[in-house]
Amino acid sequence: xxxxxxxxxxxxxxxxxxxxxxxxxxxxxxxxxxxxxxxxxxxxxxxxxxxxxxxxxxxxxxxxxxxxxxxxxxxxxxxxxxxxxxxxxxxxxxxxxxxxxxxxxxxxxxxxxxxxxxxxxxxxxxxxxxxxxxxxxxxxxxxxxxxxxxxxxxxxxxx
Amino acid sequence: xxxxxxxxxxxxxxxxxxxxxxxxxxxxxxxxxxxxxxxxxxxxxxxxxxxxxxxxxxxxxxxxxxxxxxxxxxxxxxxxxxxxxxxxxxxxxxxxxxxxxxxxxxxxxxxxxxxxxxxxxxxxxxxxxxxxxxxxxxxxxxxxxxxxxxxxxxxxxxx
DNA sequence: GCAATCGTACTCGGATAGTTGCTGTCCGAGTATTTGAGG
DNA sequence: CCTCAAATACTCGGACAGCAACTATCCGAGTACGATTGC
Numbered sequence: 001x002x003x004x005x006x007x008x009x010x011x012x013x014x015x016x017x018x019x020x021x022x023x024x025x026x027x028x029x030x031x032x033x034x035x036x037x038x039x040x041x042x043x044x045x046x047x048x049x050x051x052x053x054x055x056x057x058x059x060x061x062x063x064x065x066x067x068x069x070x071x072x073x074x075x076x077x078x079x080x081x082x083x084x085x086x087x088x089x090x091x092x093x094x095x096x097x098x099x100x101x102x103x104x105x106x107x108x109x110x111x112x113x114x115x116x117x118x119x120x121x122x123x124x125x126x127x128x129x130x131x132x133x134x135x136x137x138x139x140x141x142x143x144x145x146x147x148x149x150x151x152x153x154x155x156x157x158x159x
Numbered sequence: 160x161x162x163x164x165x166x167x168x169x170x171x172x173x174x175x176x177x178x179x180x181x182x183x184x185x186x187x188x189x190x191x192x193x194x195x196x197x198x199x200x201x202x203x204x205x206x207x208x209x210x211x212x213x214x215x216x217x218x219x220x221x222x223x224x225x226x227x228x229x230x231x232x233x234x235x236x237x238x239x240x241x242x243x244x245x246x247x248x249x250x251x252x253x254x255x256x257x258x259x260x261x262x263x264x265x266x267x268x269x270x271x272x273x274x275x276x277x278x279x280x281x282x283x284x285x286x287x288x289x290x291x292x293x294x295x296x297x298x299x300x301x302x303x304x305x306x307x308x309x310x311x312x313x314x315x316x317x318x
Numbered sequence: 319g320c321a322a323t324c325g326t327a328c329t330c331g332g333a334t335a336g337t338t339g340c341t342g343t344c345c346g347a348g349t350a351t352t353t354g355a356g357g
Numbered sequence: 358c359c360t361c362a363a364a365t366a367c368t369c370g371g372a373c374a375g376c377a378a379c380t381a382t383c384c385g386a387g388t389a390c391g392a393t394t395g396c
Binding site: 002004005006036038039042056057058059060061 | 378379380381382383386387388389390
């Protein structure tokens, strides 16, 4: 059960975009960490479709946050990239077992499914409680120079 | 981010083995839900390696629980089949960014990694709190006839 | 000098190959049972 | 009738293909800027 690599890239990019405050081309974002630019672009496209980011075409264009960083939770990013489905997929196999009723929705009645769902719910609750703005604050607290350093790397031609 | 199908099969099989109380061949276990027997066998092998199940070769053989059902948590089963690694893999990309130090272990200092790890920890905590015996109890409470029905299907030649 | 227009360079966006891991299947090693012969 | 041994049938165990998803890459559509030309 592995999560896509793009989630890590997207989260760091969102934090960096929070500090940038202006559209940044994907080439610049990828250059920060030596990432494949085209593939990072693919991930950010999914975030645009989810409304987390907004894209600006043409020169001086790039990606910027689509809404306030405090309104973007980690869960939003994960769902945008990994999809809304739970990791545990209940295929309702007990419907074919002894005493199984094909008309019952076992995703809501099977004890195994309920327990797995409850665990994932706890996971989602933790992710929903943390926002990109909160992550940025934590980094600033431990490393106050980070925002300025990132801005200098993302916007080298800023007067 | 999908969890392997084998987890669902393994959990139901563990509950059924709790009720059986005797070694059951994988053919019988798979027949309950019309599952591919050879593939289910592959999953149960992993549970044997983890000590969750024990295998008995030869006629009258099969799989049985390796320890008390109350001592088998859902987390044990998931870890045995999906591996011990976290779903979110921190590749420490910020070590290559501005202000990054290659000598620092960012899995323990990066704010993104810490938040993701905390969420997974909540997930693991929920899974560790529920045992196979607890699942079996829940099913019995809602459907008291289930254990007898399963025993009849798994041990048809019991005198 | 000013304005309109054409060209250019830069951006995102989706369509296209390569690789890893999950899914499914098969045959071989090992053991308890059973069956037969011999004492 | 009892004992022993060999054959047998049934089990798990690991090794072998098929497929879907993640990873990585490329080229085309669209836009803003800037230079150029005409007024």
